[in-house]
Amino acid sequence: MLKRNTTCSPSMSVVFQESMKLLCGHAPPAGARPELDAAAPYRLARITDVPAITRIHNESIADRVATFETELRTEAEVAAALAERGERYPTVVAEHGGQVIACAGAGTYRPRACYAGVAEFSVYVARASRGRGAGQVVLAGLIEECARRGFWTLVSRIFPENMASRALCRRLGFREVGIYRRHGQLDGAWRDCVIVERILRGADDDHPGR
Ligand SMILES: CC(C)(COP(=O)(O)OP(=O)(O)OC[C@H]1O[C@@H](n2cnc3c(N)ncnc32)[C@H](O)[C@@H]1OP(=O)(O)O)[C@@H](O)C(=O)NCCC(=O)NCCS
Numbered sequence: 088m089l090k091r092n093t094t095c096s097p098s099m100s101v102v103f104q105e106s107m108k109l110l111c112g113h114a115p116p117a118g119a120r121p122e123l124d125a126a127a128p129y130r131l132a133r134i135t136d137v138p139a140i141t142r143i144h145n146e147s148i149a150d151r152v153a154t155f156e157t158e159l160r161t162e163a164e165v166a167a168a169l170a171e172r173g174e175r176y177p178t179v180v181a182e183h184g185g186q187v188i189a190c191a192g193a194g195t196y197r198p199r200a201c202y203a204g205v206a207e208f209s210v211y212v213a214r215a216s217r218g219r220g221a222g223q224v225v226l227a228g229l230i231e232e233c234a235r236r237g238f239w240t241l242v243s244r245i246f247p248e249n250m251a252s253r254a255l256c257r258r259l260g261f262r263e264v265g266i267y268r269r270h271g272q273l274d275g276a277w278r279d280c281v282i283v284e285r286i287l288r289g290a291d292d293d294h295p296g297r
Pocket of ligand 1: 147152153154209210211212213216217218219220221222223224243244245246249250251252254255258
């Protein structure tokens with residue numbers, strides 16, 4: 088489990104601190120939750136992380152819990168996606184014991200210019216490391232990096248049954264906008280999707296009621 092006090096150190100940016108404040112003071116669930124590497128709660132992904140990111144992503148494809156994708160990704164595809172996202176769309180990772188165990192990435196929401204500040208995100212934790220706070224670390228890190236780049240909204244879609252993902256988003260200040268019914272088919276079965284969003288800036292000015 089991440090060290091709450093350490094993670095909320097004053098050296099981190101306001102946005103990251105705000106995200107982590109949502110976590111601080113929250114008692115971790117019962118059971119063993121080994122700490123993540125506290126000195127580096129998250130970092131931007133590097134090309135050398137591609138094998139780990141591919142492995143983590145493919146576990147979630149195989150688990151059928153998180154994505155409509157059914158074909159496992161190759162390292163070449165993941166490397167190409169990382170390169171295409173470039174500096175504009177960040178991907179962050181968290182390590183434990185020198186191994187990348189979680190990743191979160193932002194990508195294009197819509198190509199039209201009016202949506203330039205909206206990014207769609209995904210977050211994946213290695214199967215063996217789920218439920219230990221790694222998802223919180225990388226998603227809070229992604230929020231930080233997106234805010235720094237001037238994005239104003241993060242959105243995603245979650246299968247309604249994915250309680251871990253919905254809890255993670257709720258914990259980090261996302262709101263559930265609504266549900267897309269019969270949004271797509273996975274293995275021949277229609278699946279709904281919960282839409283989530285987090286406004287990164289300007290929300291209080293534009294929508295005081297939020
Ligand atoms: C969803 C996922 C990213 C969450 O990351 P994680 O490291 O496992 O979650 P964390 O330990 O950071 O916990 C985040 C929140 O989820 C809750 N949670 C974790 N596992 C849970 C589970 N199996 N059921 C219900 N809630 C769960 C935690 O209690 C915490 O909520 P809280 O702070 O209100 O208590 C991770 O489980 C995962 O990679 N799952 C498979 C891929 C996936 O679903 N990605 C999201 C696609 S939209």
